[in-house]
Amino acid sequence: MKFFIDTANLEQIREAHELGILDGVTTNPSLMAKEGVKGQEAVYKHYATICDIVKTGDVSAEVISTTFNEIIEEGKKLAAIHPNIIVKVPMIKDGVKAIRWFTDNNIATNCTLVFSAGQALLAAKAGAKYVSPFIGRIDDSNWDGVQLIEQISLIYQTYSYKTEILAASIRSSLHIVKCAEAGADVVTSPLEPILGLLKHPLTDIGLAKFLEDAKKFA
Numbered sequence: 001m002k003f004f005i006d007t008a009n010l011e012q013i014r015e016a017h018e019l020g021i022l023d024g025v026t027t028n029p030s031l032m033a034k035e036g037v038k039g040q041e042a043v044y045k046h047y048a049t050i051c052d053i054v055k056t057g058d059v060s061a062e063v064i065s066t067t068f069n070e071i072i073e074e075g076k077k078l079a080a081i082h083p084n085i086i087v088k089v090p091m092i093k094d095g096v097k098a099i100r101w102f103t104d105n106n107i108a109t110n111c112t113l114v115f116s117a118g119q120a121l122l123a124a125k126a127g128a129k130y131v132s133p134f135i136g137r138i139d140d141s142n143w144d145g146v147q148l149i150e151q152i153s154l155i156y157q158t159y160s161y162k163t164e165i166l167a168a169s170i171r172s173s174l175h176i177v178k179c180a181e182a183g184a185d186v187v188t189s190p191l192e193p194i195l196g197l198l199k200h201p202l203t204d205i206g207l208a209k210f211l212e213d214a215k216k217f218a
């Protein structure tokens, strides 16, 4: 399973990259706004910097257009920033049409804002490289986000769709593990749940004891 970090914060992207486990980055307009990146030139420069940090990993850059022609124009500009840019397109009618166009023109896409298996089916049919079910937001509305990952995984396996399931809207380390069990190809998470995977009290207790005993023969 691939690990992406879900942030536009350069320090956090560097930290995850230096850990040696990072396969890519996802961003969205809210995450860019959180970093105070304003204006098209600054936003595009920020994407280029992220691509330079992760070097070989995919970096999702989201369109803010919502009509077919505008999505195509914006997506082409985003894809031209760096070869690792993945054009992130919302799950709307014009978005699906645009994903088909990008697929036919060799531009990789990530279909975002996916909340049902039917939407995931459409994204795969249109040829999206990634589909992003938002599992945390599904849990927030009293549905089971991880169950959706299982459902999409079954459908994609049954029909051998190549679209990768990119579990998004991750809220906890347990979400990451559950998504791995459910068959996600990728999990995109903020830094904290990724670092949370390191933690186990028995590791801390065991290490303290080993270091204490090591003093006996130092």
Ligand code: E4P
Residues within 6 Å of the ligand: 006, 026, 027, 028, 112, 132, 134, 136, 137, 168, 169, 170, 188
């Ligand atoms: C990723 O592609 C999504 O934009 C992101 O995971 C959404 O997460 P949120 O529900 O925490 O905003």
